[in-house]
Amino acid sequence: MKKDIPGKSHASFRETARLSLRGFGVWRRETPGLLLSIMLCAVFEGLTPYVDIWLMARLIDEIAGGRDPQRLAAYALAWMSASAVLSLLGRGLTGWKNARLSCLWHIQNKVFMKKLLSMNFADMENGHVQELRSRIWQNTDSGGWGLYKLIYSFEAVIRSVMSMAGGILLTASLFLLPAGADSGALTVLNRPVFLLFIVAVLLGVTFAAPALSVRAGSYWVRYADENQLGNRLFGFWLGGLGNDRSKALDVRIYRQDILSRSNLKRYNPFRPDSKLAKAARGPMGAYQALAGAVSQIFVGVVYIFVCLKALGGAFGAGSIVRYVSAAVALSGGLSLLIETLGDLRNNTAFLRTVFEFLDIPDGMDQGDMDVTGRIARTGGTDAADGAVRSGGQKEYEIEFRNVSFRYPGQENYALRNVSITLRAGRRLAVVGRNGSGKTTFIKLLCRLYDPTEGVILLNGVDIRKYRYREYMQLFSVVFQDFKLLSFELGENVAGGREVDPDKAGWCLRRAGFEIRPDRLPRGLSTVLYRDFDEKGITISGGEAQKIALARALYKDAPYLILDEPTAALDPIAEFEIYSRVNQMIGERSAVFISHRLSSCRFCNDIAVFREGELIQRGSHDTLVGDKSGMYYKLWHAQAQYYEVGEEVRE
Numbered sequence: 001m002k003k004d005i006p007g008k009s010h011a012s013f014r015e016t017a018r019l020s021l022r023g024f025g026v027w028r029r030e031t032p033g034l035l036l037s038i039m040l041c042a043v044f045e046g047l048t049p050y051v052d053i054w055l056m057a058r059l060i061d062e063i064a065g066g067r068d069p070q071r072l073a074a075y076a077l078a079w080m081s082a083s084a085v086l087s088l089l090g091r092g093l094t095g096w097k098n099a100r101l102s103c104l105w106h107i108q109n110k111v112f113m114k115k116l117l118s119m120n121f122a123d124m125e126n127g128h129v130q131e132l133r134s135r136i137w138q139n140t141d142s143g144g145w146g147l148y149k150l151i152y153s154f155e156a157v158i159r160s161v162m163s164m165a166g167g168i169l170l171t172a173s174l175f176l177l178p179a180g181a182d183s184g185a186l187t188v189l190n191r192p193v194f195l196l197f198i199v200a201v202l203l204g205v206t207f208a209a210p211a212l213s214v215r216a217g218s219y220w221v222r223y224a225d226e227n228q229l230g231n232r233l234f235g236f237w238l239g240g241l242g243n244d245r246s247k248a249l250d251v252r253i254y255r256q257d258i259l260s261r262s263n264l265k266r267y268n269p270f271r272p273d274s275k276l277a278k279a280a281r282g283p284m285g286a287y288q289a290l291a292g293a294v295s296q297i298f299v300g301v302v303y304i305f306v307c308l309k310a311l312g313g314a315f316g317a318g319s320i321v322r323y324v325s326a327a328v329a330l331s332g333g334l335s336l337l338i339e340t341l342g343d344l345r346n347n348t349a350f351l352r353t354v355f356e357f358l359d360i361p362d363g364m365d366q367g368d369m370d371v372t373g374r375i376a377r378t379g380g381t382d383a384a385d386g387a388v389r390s391g392g393q394k395e396y397e398i399e400f401r402n403v404s405f406r407y408p409g410q411e412n413y414a415l416r417n418v419s420i421t422l423r424a425g426r427r428l429a430v431v432g433r434n435g436s437g438k439t440t441f442i443k444l445l446c447r448l449y450d451p452t453e454g455v456i457l458l459n460g461v462d463i464r465k466y467r468y469r470e471y472m473q474l475f476s477v478v479f480q481d482f483k484l485l486s487f488e489l490g491e492n493v494a495g496g497r498e499v500d501p502d503k504a505g506w507c508l509r510r511a512g513f514e515i516r517p518d519r520l521p522r523g524l525s526t527v528l529y530r531d532f533d534e535k536g537i538t539i540s541g542g543e544a545q546k547i548a549l550a551r552a553l554y555k556d557a558p559y560l561i562l563d564e565p566t567a568a569l570d571p572i573a574e575f576e577i578y579s580r581v582n583q584m585i586g587e588r589s590a591v592f593i594s595h596r597l598s599s600c601r602f603c604n605d606i607a608v609f610r611e612g613e614l615i616q617r618g619s620h621d622t623l624v625g626d627k628s629g630m631y632y633k634l635w636h637a638q639a640q641y642y643e644v645g646e647e648v649r650e
Contacts (some may be wrong), residue, residue: 003069004541011348013345016344016347019352020043020150020347020348020351022351023351024150026147027147027150030110034101034151036098037097038097038151038154038158039154039158041155042314043159044086044090045162046162046163047092047165048334049163049329050167050170050326052083053322054322055075055079055082056322057319057321059072059075059076060321065611080561083492085627101151102152104148108140111147115357116133119183120362121199121443121448122408122448122449122450125407125408126408128409131351136350136354139350140400145350146351146354147351149343149344150347153344153347156340157340157341159333160333160336160340161333161337162336163329163330163332164337166326166329171327171330173315174306174326176633177314178190178314179309179314180313182313183311183313186311186312189305189308198301202298202301202331202453205297207334208291208294209294209298209335209339210339211342212288212290212294213291213339213342216283216284216285216287216288216291222279230294230437241356248335253268261281266620277490295433299328302324302331303324303400307320309323328629348567365467365468366464367465367466367467368467370467370470371466371470395424396474396558396559397421397422397423397458398422398445398456398457398463398559399420399460400418400441400444401455402419402453403415403418403419403451403456404417404451404453404455405449405451405453406452413612414440415444415613416612417613418612418613418614422589423589424558424594425589426604426605426606427582427589427592427602427603428590428591428592428606428607429593429594429603429605429606430591430592430593430606430607431593431594431607432608432610432630433610433634435611436610436611436612437612438593439479439564439593441609442479442563442593445464445561446475447468473556473557474558475559476553476555476557476558476559476560476563477543477561478548478551478552478561478562479563480563482544482545482548484528484539484548485543486527486532486536488526488527488528489515489527489547490504493507493550493554494513494549495554504524504554507551510550510553511547511553511577512546513543513546513550519537545577549581559588559590559591560581560589560591561587561590561591562592562593562594563593563595564594575596575598578600578602579602597620597634597635597638600620603620605617605619605621608629610630623635
C-alpha cells in the first residue's frame, strides 16, 4: 500500500485546462455528436425554468393587480402552451443525449482496449503499466473519475452558465428598482453601500458553499490508493472467484475464498474503520454539511431582501416569485460552476494517470523496411503431399548474434550471450529444464521483446529496421498457455470472421481434430464453450491443443513455432502430433520446444539451454553420443522412467 501524500493531487488551472481539453478531444473523436447533444440539452435545461418564472410572475401580478379576465386567460394559455412545447422539446433533446450517454461506459472501455491491443507486448507485461490500467479502472468505478468525469462536468458547466445568464437577466432590475420614497426606514435599501453589502454577502455565500463541497471531494483523491486496492480485491472476490472456471476447482478444494475474504476484510474501503469512512464521519462530512448550511443562508438572505423591497413598493407581489426564483437559480448556477471547476481540478490527478497510460509509446514500431513485400506468398494446400506450402521460404534466415536479455526490473539475465542461426526450411528443437530460457528465446524471436544486448538479424538486417507488424506476420505460434475464444470453431481456426471452410477443415484434420456430426452438429459454426451460447460445447485440453495447432497451420506463416503446447498430453500422443506436424509443414521453417526429448528426434538441429545459456547444439545422434553433455543426461533420465513404466505394466 502506498502512503497518502498530502497535496499530491494539487493541480494548476493551466494543467487542469490542458488535460481536460485533451480529454474532451478523446470523447469528440470517439463519439461524434455526444458533446453537441449534451451542450444543446444543457442550454435548453438551463434557460427553460426562466420562461416559467417570467410567465408565472406576469400571471400573479395580474391576479394581484388589474385582474383583467382576458389578460389572465392569455397568460394562463401562454404558460400552459409554453410548458407543453418546452416539455416536448426537452424530452426530445434528453432522449437524444441519453442515447449517446448509454454507450459512454463501453466507449471509454474501447479507448483503453484499443491502446492495450496496440501497445507493445513488453509494455503489457510491465508491472507499472498493469498498475496504471488497474488504477484507471478503480478510479472510474469508485467515483467516476478520469475521462468519465469530464462528460458530466461538461454538462454541468454549460447548464450553470445558462442558468447564470438567465438569472442575471431576470434579477438585474431587483437591484435597480428603488424602494418608494414614503417607505420610511426601507429607503436604506436604495443606498449603494447597502446594495454592495448585499451583493458581497450573496457572492460570498455563493462561493463558500461549492468551495466547501470541493474540499470534501478532495478526500476521494487523498485516499485514492486505499480505495483502488479495496475495489480490486472486491472485484476479484465477486468476479474472479465466482466466474472464472480456471479457478473454480482450486477455490473449492483449498477454500481460497476464505483467504480472499480475509484480505478483502483487511483492505475494504467500505468498512466503518477505513480512512475514507472516517473522513466521511469527520472533516469530509463536516464540509458537506457546512456547504448545505451555507446554501440555505443564501436562500434566506434572498427572501429577506426581495420581501423588504416589495414592502418598500419597488415591485408587486408577482415579482417576488420571479426575483426569488431567479436569484436562487443564479446562485445555484454559480455554485454549480464553481463546484464543477473544483471537481475538474480534483479530476486532474486522475487524468494524469489516464494520459500516462495512453501516452505509452509504441517503441517497437520504428522500422520502415518492408517485410511482406519480400515474401512471395503462394501458400496453400498441396493435395499431392498434404503439405502447407509458403513461397520464398529459402529467403528467410534468422540469426541471434550475442543476444542477452533480462526482463524489466530484473537483475538476472533470462538469456546470456546466445548466438544461433535458424536456417530456412530447417527444424530446430529447443530443449532444457524449466527456467532455462526456452520461452524467452521464442519471445525474442517473435520480437515480443527486443534484446537487452546483442542483435537479431533477418537475412542479415537488424529486425528492428523492419516494420514491426509485418515482421510478426512471419510466425505462426502455438504457445504453451494458448487461448481459444468462446466463438465459432471456424472463427477460432481462421482468427477472424472470414473463414475459408475448406482450408479450415483441412487444417483441423491435419491437426488430428475430427468434425464428427454427432459431436459437432453445426460443423465449423459450432460455438466453443458456453460463455455466449448455451448450446456451445466444452472441449477437452487435448482437443483445444489440436484446434490451436490448426489455427497455426491456417495462418500459413513462413515459421511455425510450437512452444510446449502439448505439455498436457502423454508422451506418445505428443510424439504423434509432432511427427504429424513435421510431415505437414513442407518446406517451412519450424521451432519445437518440449521437455520430452523423444518428440524432437526428427529435427535437423537441437539447441540445449541451461540457465539462459546455449550450452550444446547438434543433431540427436551427435548430442546423445556426448556422454558428458546435458542432452545425454536428460535423454537417459527420461528413458529410464519410460523403461520402468514398461516393466511395471508387464
